[in-house]
Amino acid sequence: MTDPAPGTISNSTSSSNSTSISVMIIIDKAPFLGSNAAESLDAAIALASFGQKVTLWFSQEGVFNLLKGNQANKFNQLDHCATIEGLEYFDIEQVVVTSEDWDKYQLAQTPLRLEPTLLDSAKVVDSFKHYHQILRFS
Amino acid sequence: MMLIHCHLPLKSQNMQILDLLAARHYILLREQAILSLLDPDFSVKLEAYKNLLILKNDAEGLGVSKQLNSEIPQITDGEFVELCLISDKTIGWS
Numbered sequence: 032m033t034d035p036a037p038g039t040i041s042n043s044t045s046s047s048n049s050t051s052i053s054v055m056i057i058i059d060k061a062p063f064l065g066s067n068a069a070e071s072l073d074a075a076i077a078l079a080s081f082g083q084k085v086t087l088w089f090s091q092e093g094v095f096n097l098l099k100g101n102q103a104n105k106f107n108q109l110d111h112c113a114t115i116e117g118l119e120y121f122d123i124e125q126v127v128v129t130s131e132d133w134d135k136y137q138l139a140q141t142p143l144r145l146e147p148t149l150l151d152s153a154k155v156v157d158s159f160k161h162y163h164q165i166l167r168f169s
Numbered sequence: 170m171m172l173i174h175c176h177l178p179l180k181s182q183n184m185q186i187l188d189l190l191a192a193r194h195y196i197l198l199r200e201q202a203i204l205s206l207l208d209p210d211f212s213v214k215l216e217a218y219k220n221l222l223i224l225k226n227d228a229e230g231l232g233v234s235k236q237l238n239s240e241i242p243q244i245t246d247g248e249f250v251e252l253c254l255i256s257d258k259t260i261g262w263s
Contacts, residue, residue: 063230064200092178092204098232105230136207141236 052163053084058093059167062112063103068096069111071168076114079121086125086162087118088155089147094132099142115144129155170194170220172256174249175202177263179211187262191218195252197244199224206237216241224249 056075060067072087079085089097096112103110118126128147133139150158159165173190174197187196196218198206203223205211215221216238225243228234234243244252253259 061201061204061231092201095204095231095233100235101232102230105226135209137236141232 051082051084053086053161054078054164054166055086055088055159055162057088057090057165057167058096059090061092062096062101063106063108067168068093069109071166072096072111072114074166074168075118075123076121079123085121085123086127087123088127089132090129091132094128094136094138097128097138097143097145097147099144112144118145127155170256171258171260172197172252173260173262174199175262176200177202179205179215181210183262184211184214188214191220195220195222195256197222197224197249197252199227199249203228203231203233203237206241207233212238222252 054075056071056078058068058071060071062068075085075087095101097115098112101112103112115126118124126145126147127150128138129152130149131152133149171190171194173187173194175187176199178201179187190196196215198215198221206215206223221241223237223241223243225234225245228237228243237243
């Protein structure tokens with residue numbers, strides 16, 4: 032499988048494994064204030080563990096899951112955000128943030144758990160056509 | 170004086186009423202409402218509130234306490250409870 036070009040989302044249907052599907056999971060909820068973000072990550076890891084190609088899009092308040100300084104213990108929650116640092120071990124290498132959210136929430140000034148791929152929101156939305164499934168938990 | 174505490178992301182359609190309340194009452198941001206302070210669409214207006222407060226525990230938990238305007242007081246859970254007791258009314262605002 033070829034790596035996607037920098038600044039792009041790969042055409043996930045071109046996977047060499049014909050039995051795998053491509054899934055984008057949208058995480059747009061802040062961490063620890065409900066189970067949404069944690070369950071989205073669980074789903075991503077479960078899918079990737081079974082060989083499916085997963086892209087994570089951290090959108091709007093979901094970008095706060097990426098902050099290195101967040102503290103699950105303040106909300107008496109398990110730290111699902113720690114797993115973000117290990118996503119590459121599950122072959123989840125496509126982690127996307129829009130450049131609009133990057134600027135809006137001043138993420139350049141904040142230590143993050145990983146460096147996401149920055150894309151225009153229009154480009155992310157345009158990439159939907161390449162995925163078999165788009166999941167957003169609500 | 171009343172205490173109005175917000176826990177959901179603020180919505181522009183609710184800001185007009187919140188603006189009026191902020192002139193005479195405490196506005197406490199907690200949970201996701203704190204993130205509105207990082208949104209330029211809301212931060213300028215919120216930072217102009219005279220009695221704006223932030224729940225310290227939630228700001229730290231979300232990892233944003235250092236990004237927030239240091240002039241806005243961050244109060245502990247205990248101080249939140251004290252404020253509830255001394256306020257004429259406490260209103261959850263969403």
